Amino acid sequence: QIYVGIKMQVLEFPSKAQEAIQGKLPDGAKVFLVPATLRAETMYGQVACFVSPKVTYGIYEAAPKEYFVMTERAARNMSHQEIFAEEGVIKKTAEVLGSDLIGALVNAPLSFHKDGVRVLPMESILETKGTGVVTCVPSDSPDDYATITDLAKKADYYKIKKEWAELEIYPIIQTPTSDLLAPALVKKMKIASPKDVKQLKEAKEIAYKEGFYQGHMLVGDFKGEKVADAKPKVRGQLIEAGLAFEYAEPENKVVSRSG
């Protein structure tokens, strides 16, 4: 699986995260949350960045004065992919609990929300996949749409400001059925919350297929082009601009019961 790591620079840390990193990073250090995605062409639609509140993230030196917030496992994988300055060397400078990152303001490359987006909690994040950080694109990801609407609905329960979960969701991709495919699928399949795991899995598969094979870009430099054509171009642009990098995930080994 080849993902793209998106560099979402932290513009403002909440106080608890600030305490955790205090004195551990050099002056002028840039810190990035680095979600792994397969859908670079949807980055125009980012409205938040998700972390798991239960996961402890490391802050790793990627290059002089550049730090990535992600899981230890992702750092280990990246250390063998010429992503860090020194091959095979992992430099962890600090640790921060996901819940302490909630509310951070981060830059979302290509997003219409130019002033940045907030870091918000997503319970369904798997620590064993990607970087343990997920960028939120509710226009095209049913999981993201279900999560962000739930967050806005129960802002107090999640201890977030409601407006953090209410950034406008713009159409990014037109398919034969919708220009906001994820919200349309969530409605059609009567998905009520992020807990509807089975339907969300099905919705995700439909959204992937319909977006890739039948979608056209509504925005950006490749407006009007097929998603299948635009995808590598947007990915290339982001990498070229230093806003993203390729990240390969080793296949999770499946051991059969019969051995």
Ligand code: ZZB
């Ligand atoms: C932005 C995005 C926009 C995504 C979209 C999807 C969609 P897959 O197919 O199972 O490999 N993701 C990444 N890491 C994690 C994690 N640790 N836990 C939970 N979810 C994670 O899944 C890859 C996608 O799952 C990634 O691409 C990321 O969300 C999420 F419009 O990033 B995506 C129809 C999907 N659309």
